[in-house]
Amino acid sequence: MLAALLDAIQPADAAAGREAQRRLDSLTKPPGSLGRLEELARRLVEITRRCPPRIERPVIVVLAADHGVAVEGVSAYPQVVTAQMVENFLAGGAAVNALARLVGARVVVGDFGMATPLSAHPDLVSRRIGAGTASIASGPAMSRAQALEAIAAGAELAAAEIARGADLLALGEMGIGNTTSASALAAAYTGAAPAEVTGTGTGIQPDRWRAKVAVVERALAVNGATARRSMGDRPGGLDAVDVLARLGGFEIAGLAGVALAGAAHRVPVIVDGFIAGAAALAAVRLAPSARDSLIAAHRSAEPGHRHVLEALGLAPYLDLGLRLGEGTGAALCIGLARAAAAILGEMATFKSAGVSDRSADAAGSAASERQA
Amino acid sequence: MLAALLDAIQPADAAAGREAQRRLDSLTKPPGSLGRLEELARRLVEITRRCPPRIERPVIVVLAADHGVAVEGVSAYPQVVTAQMVENFLAGGAAVNALARLVGARVVVGDFGMATPLSAHPDLVSRRIGAGTASIASGPAMSRAQALEAIAAGAELAAAEIARGADLLALGEMGIGNTTSASALAAAYTGAAPAEVTGTGTGIQPDRWRAKVAVVERALAVNGATARRSMGDRPGGLDAVDVLARLGGFEIAGLAGVALAGAAHRVPVIVDGFIAGAAALAAVRLAPSARDSLIAAHRSAEPGHRHVLEALGLAPYLDLGLRLGEGTGAALCIGLARAAAAILGEMATFKSAGVSDRSADAAGSAASERQA
Numbered sequence: 001m002l003a004a005l006l007d008a009i010q011p012a013d014a015a016a017g018r019e020a021q022r023r024l025d026s027l028t029k030p031p032g033s034l035g036r037l038e039e040l041a042r043r044l045v046e047i048t049r050r051c052p053p054r055i056e057r058p059v060i061v062v063l064a065a066d067h068g069v070a071v072e073g074v075s076a077y078p079q080v081v082t083a084q085m086v087e088n089f090l091a092g093g094a095a096v097n098a099l100a101r102l103v104g105a106r107v108v109v110g111d112f113g114m115a116t117p118l119s120a121h122p123d124l125v126s127r128r129i130g131a132g133t134a135s136i137a138s139g140p141a142m143s144r145a146q147a148l149e150a151i152a153a154g155a156e157l158a159a160a161e162i163a164r165g166a167d168l169l170a171l172g173e174m175g176i177g178n179t180t181s182a183s184a185l186a187a188a189y190t191g192a193a194p195a196e197v198t199g200t201g202t203g204i205q206p207d208r209w210r211a212k213v214a215v216v217e218r219a220l221a222v223n224g225a226t227a228r229r230s231m232g233d234r235p236g237g238l239d240a241v242d243v244l245a246r247l248g249g250f251e252i253a254g255l256a257g258v259a260l261a262g263a264a265h266r267v268p269v270i271v272d273g274f275i276a277g278a279a280a281l282a283a284v285r286l287a288p289s290a291r292d293s294l295i296a297a298h299r300s301a302e303p304g305h306r307h308v309l310e311a312l313g314l315a316p317y318l319d320l321g322l323r324l325g326e327g328t329g330a331a332l333c334i335g336l337a338r339a340a341a342a343i344l345g346e347m348a349t350f351k352s353a354g355v356s357d358r359s360a361d362a363a364g365s366a367a368s369e370r371q372a
Numbered sequence: 373m374l375a376a377l378l379d380a381i382q383p384a385d386a387a388a389g390r391e392a393q394r395r396l397d398s399l400t401k402p403p404g405s406l407g408r409l410e411e412l413a414r415r416l417v418e419i420t421r422r423c424p425p426r427i428e429r430p431v432i433v434v435l436a437a438d439h440g441v442a443v444e445g446v447s448a449y450p451q452v453v454t455a456q457m458v459e460n461f462l463a464g465g466a467a468v469n470a471l472a473r474l475v476g477a478r479v480v481v482g483d484f485g486m487a488t489p490l491s492a493h494p495d496l497v498s499r500r501i502g503a504g505t506a507s508i509a510s511g512p513a514m515s516r517a518q519a520l521e522a523i524a525a526g527a528e529l530a531a532a533e534i535a536r537g538a539d540l541l542a543l544g545e546m547g548i549g550n551t552t553s554a555s556a557l558a559a560a561y562t563g564a565a566p567a568e569v570t571g572t573g574t575g576i577q578p579d580r581w582r583a584k585v586a587v588v589e590r591a592l593a594v595n596g597a598t599a600r601r602s603m604g605d606r607p608g609g610l611d612a613v614d615v616l617a618r619l620g621g622f623e624i625a626g627l628a629g630v631a632l633a634g635a636a637h638r639v640p641v642i643v644d645g646f647i648a649g650a651a652a653l654a655a656v657r658l659a660p661s662a663r664d665s666l667i668a669a670h671r672s673a674e675p676g677h678r679h680v681l682e683a684l685g686l687a688p689y690l691d692l693g694l695r696l697g698e699g700t701g702a703a704l705c706i707g708l709a710r711a712a713a714a715i716l717g718e719m720a721t722f723k724s725a726g727v728s729d730r731s732a733d734a735a736g737s738a739a740s741e742r743q744a
Contacts, residue, residue, distance in 0.1 A: 028460050028465065030448065030575045030696065031575065033694070034692075035673060035692045035694045036692040036693050037692055076402065077402075078728055078730075080728055081727060081728050084725070084728060087725070088720055091720065091725065093718075093719060093720025093724070094400055094401075095715060097718070098711075098714040098715055098718040098719055099711055099714065099715075101714070101718070102707070102710055102714050103707075202402040203403065203404070203405070317692065320406075320407045320408040320689065321408050322409070323402075323407065324406055332707075335475075335704075335707045336704070339470075339707075342470040342473070342474050343470055343471075347466065347469075347470055348463065348465025348466070352465070353456070353463065353465050354459075355453060355456040356450055356452055356453050356456060358448045
């Protein structure tokens with residue numbers, strides 16, 4: 001299953017991007033004057049091979065799971081908040097719901113392994129890999145088989161949404177303790193030091209931050225995943241799935257699967273913040289071309305996000321100091337993606353609007369200059 | 373008229389802001405985790421005294437005028453493009469139209485003095501102060517009386533839109549040559565050197581950029597508006613209206629009036645980029661408290677914008693390398709303002725959603741820690 005998925009992932013279509021650029025340059029604006037909005041428009045065309053790209057049914061996939069490492073006191077909130085917040089998502093009262101409504105996105109919630117299951121709900125997809133992971137501070141979070149199962153479940157969930165018409169996917173997550181897991185993954189995948197990739201998460205105090213760094217260090221050590229630059233892509237000799245199994249979470253592995261499925265179907269994948277970014281990085285370590293379908297929504301306040309973005313080679317579009325997760329930054333970026341698509345799809349050209357292009361009007365322009 | 377307008381402008385309502393902050397902290401998210409979106413939400417409440425703020429009828433006011441300085445060859449496009457682009461706005465084919473539709477904003481276009489008038493159009497407000505300004509490189513752009521007339525016309529246009537229900541105003545502009553005027557204003561108002569505040573506008577080459585800097589230097593010299601820090605707010609001993617009259621444009625003075633009227637009516641004013649920013653700075657020099665109603669949409673690629681933003685004491689919400697004007701960056705920021713309002717208006721509280729707050733759950737959290 002994974003091999004077939006990885007094989008289906010192709011790089012960006014550079015020719016389609018050039019075609020998009022020609023169209024952008026024909027529109028009634030100085031070339032390049034819409035800056036990174038033009039870059040985003042071009043990337044959407046390179047991914048989807050549609051010009052203008054169609055963003056009519058964006059779906060925010062919010063995967064939730066619990067983390068054994070929560071027992072280490074790494075979060076400001078108790079573990080029960082994972083399930084409580086999932087109920088809040090299903091009731092439409094969370095930040096991601098408010099922001100999704102604003103950009104016309106649907107929120108799909110997946111239980112990939114919370115500590116206790118919730119009762120059935122029409123918007124809740126249950127793909128429980130287990131009742132929370134084991135603590136990464138003591139050993140592997142999950143088995144390799146579970147990691148593969150979570151990736152496959154995420155990919156299947158995404159493929160089902162695409163089959164129902166989703167034309168853009170966004171990655172969101174919920175899981176008390178999951179910034180610790182993301183920090184460990186970031187350290188293992190990028191070789192950055194634990195203290196560089198560990199932040200205050202939901203808002204812990206300095207003494208607990210120091211303890212959290214120690215937990216990340218311990219997780220890397222006990223799992224044999226301490227990265228050294230000399231090891232390249234295989235920290236401790238582990239492959240990308242092993243790293244994910246030992247340090248990740250069920251929702252993080254699931255999101256890696258969502259990203260891979262998006263890439264395989266040439267559907268743009270907007271990556272939220274630090275935790276979704278760690279999942280995206282896992283996906284790219286499995287299939288480097290998956291990177292070409294990813295759009296980094298925003299720069300998180302979590303310090304590890306910078307390292308993840310650098311490893312992904314992606315520059316985010318927003319920098320608002322967000323550190324909530326849930327897909328909130330991705331939801332805001334859907335608005336920008338729609339704006340980029342609208343530029344390509346709705347603007348008049350110099351020719352259609354009868355506006356003088358500077359190249360077409362070099363004579364008139366030169367005359368103006370001579371008057372000076 | 374101007375004195376009454378200035379008298380009506382009051383500072384932000386700090387008590388309303390504190391009330392908004394209390395509400396933000398009660399919502400189901402870690403305190404502060406939505407970063408600058410929370411700051412924006414709080415500012416909207418401080419301006420409007422409504423919690424949640426209502427953004428149902430945003431209006432982008434795009435004012436257009438021609439600039440005598442265009443004869444100096446400071447733009448990549450001929451002057452006729454001002455009117456051609458206004459026709460494009462009225463036909464709905466410009467970038468600002470596409471972006472305005474996406475956020476449900478209406479675009480109101482004002483002719484504040486293009487070289488030649490257009491035929492009547494239902495969406496075109498004609499408030500022509502003249503047939504383009506005189507070249508600032510040779511003398512004053514307009515008389516002091518014309519500057520006051522343009523400010524009043526902008527304020528009246530804004531007041532009429534507010535009376536019709538506008539609950540947010542955004543400033544946009546069109547005028548070939550107007551980055552030169554904005555650069556001269558930025559130099560005069562902030563004391564920055566002409567070379568620091570002069571950019572490539574719509575896209576001129578380096579030799580023309582050097583010529584443009586010389587034009588700005590000449591404009592400051594012939595108009596007696598060379599700023600020295602020791603002069604404080606009165607470059608060359610001129611007051612803010614004189615500076616605007618000598619170096620500005622009809623659309624820039626008009627936008628200053630729109631900003632003042634927004635502030636007087638406690639309606640948020642989203643400032644687009646460099647040129648709208650120069651207009652906003654003129655407004656703030658006339659009424660310092662007007663600053664409290666301004667929201668800086670984005671950081672323009674024009675180098676002078678940084679100086680304008682610093683003088684305004686505003687940090688922009690977007691940084692996408694835009695340099696188109698028209699109100700395009702402001703349109704994108706309307707999406708963020710709506711997001712900020714939705715956070716305050718639509719999110720559940722910890723209490724209403726039954727989610728454990730960390731303060732309410734300190735015991736449980738401590739128990740988790742002990743398990744470690």
